[in-house]
Amino acid sequence: MVSKVETSSSRPGGRKSSSSSPSSNTKNVFFREIFAVFIKHVNLNKVKNTVIASEDLKKDEFRRFMISEAKRMKMRSVEENIGRIVVTAGGGCNGDLKDLLGESTVMNLMKDSKVGLQIRTLRKVWDMVLNDSDRACYGLKIVESAQEMEAIETLLISDELYRSDEVAIRKRYGCLVKVVKDSGGDALVYSSMHVLVEQLQQLTGIAAILRMKLKEKDFAVNQMGRVTIIPEESDDLWIVYNIINPGDYVTTDTSRKNTTASCVRLSVHLKVTCYDFDKDSSTLHIQGCNLESNDYVAVGSFHTLTLECNKPFKLHKKVWKHDVVEVLQERENHEVCPDAELAVTLFQQDHAEIYLIGKGITAMVSKVETSSSRAGRRKSSSSSPSSNTKNVFFCEVFAAFIKHVDLNKVKNTVIASEDSKKDEF
Incomplete structure (x- = not known):
């Protein structure tokens, strides 16, 4: 926080007005003081965007005051950048900056910035922790164990740990950051001045988002081998669906009812005959012949x-082909199809699928459902969703598209649907 400006009545010895609303003159004095401090600390030729926020009308009144003062004082830096000064309702009754940064208007302004990425990632970790997701962990020992399995997609670490004054601590955390980056992961270092660093400190100062885990890797190209896979999301199962073949062997735990109608856990080892991926439930069904007696x-x-998802299984192949090994390694590094030449966004009735196609592989990298299909609610009597609902859905699809599709590498992009969604999107 570079400055705090108080109203005259809130200052020590300031006389409080009997009126609940300050006079126009008093408000102008207050605004003039804020404007002077703003100009002193903010260089509009360097700052990309400016947000003015309040729960009442002050945000709009102050923006109008800024424009008026800039014209009166002939301040070109303000006049030329007025379009990048936006207002939003936010901050809550306590004026909390952390709440303000969660507002959609502010997040959209920061979506391409490093700070925006840090905020989105930390909020994602918090949601995972609160929902007991297996895709997030925190604490040095647990994070280090995850990295030993090369399972870290994104590492979050406080600057206090990463640049500790104690050499041993600094080396340990610095080495962890390097190893994560070398294995294809991302590492975000949060400054001690970061508005959300307190939340990261509550997670011991270090946390990680995990990706699909490959454990007990024992295979090589053109040789027999096996791997234990723990799919973390539906996209992982889709990858498995694309690499499994009849004649492969799958081992996992399942359940059967006994004579007393209670369920018992058992391990089943199948030779695969056929398989099917259920997109609605994000599950992979494997049919085959049992090879071990129980x-x-x-x-x-x-x-x-x-x-x-989150159910480990073993996949055994007599011969691991080069392209299959490459796909698994790329998925482990979160690069499903790095040489994709074509991206396809396919709209279905209640969801959208995004595919990358290239190098002999077609991979569905994301599936985005409409809010009604996620909630399992009864469909509206209206055949068409509201404009607002559709825009929210399109925003989610667009976010997934930007995340997975590099338009500087993909040669062409196709948007397809049976109805008008393709043109609207």
């Missing part, structure tokens, strides 16, 4: 396994 599934009998 009390509930006889050897030679056919069984169906359901693979789902």
Whole structure:
């Protein structure tokens, strides 16, 4: 915080007005003091955007005052950049800057900035922690264990730890950041002056977002081998669907009802005969012949396994082809199709799918559902969603598109649908 300006009545010895609203002259004096401090500390030729916020009308009144004063004083730096000075309601009754940064208007202004990325990432970690997601962890020992499995997608670390005055601590955290980057992950260092650094400190100052984990890797190109996979999201299962083949072997835990109608856990080892990916439930169904005897599934009998997120399984192949190994390694590094030549956004009735196509592989990198399909609500009697609902859906699709599609690398992009969504999007 570079400055704090108080009204005359709030200063020590200031006389409070009996009226709930300050006079026009008093307000102008207050605004003039704020404007002077603003000009002193803010260089509008360097700052990309300026936000004026309040829960009442002060934000609009002060912006008008700024324009008027700039014209009166012939301040070109303000007049030329007035279009980048925006107003928004936010900050809550306590004027909390952290709440303001969560406002959609402010987030949109910062979406391409480093600070915006840091805020979005930390909020994502907090949501995962609050929802007990297996895709987030915090604390040095747990984060280091995750990195040993090369499972970190994004590392978050406070500047206090990363640049600690103690050499041993600084080296340990610095080494962790380097290893994460070398393995294809991202590392975000939060300054001690960052508005949200307190939230990161509550997570011990270090946290991580995890990606699909490959454990017990024991395979090589053109050789027999196996790998234990823990899919973290539906896109991981889609990748598995694209690399599995009839004749492969899958081992995982499942459940069966016994004679007392209670469920028992057992391990099933199948030779794959056929498989199917259910996009609605984001599950992969594997059918095959059981190869290991147990009390509930006889050897030679056919069984169906359901693979789902956060459920580990082993995949064994007699021969690991080069393209399959490459796809797994790229997914582990969160690069599904780095040499994609074509990106496709396909709109269905209640969701959109984004595909990358190239180098002999077609990968669905994202699936975005409409709010009504996510909530499982009964469809409206109206056949067409409201304009606001559709815009929210399009914003989510666009965000997923920008995240996964590099338009500087992809040669062409196709938007497709059976209705008018393709043109509207």
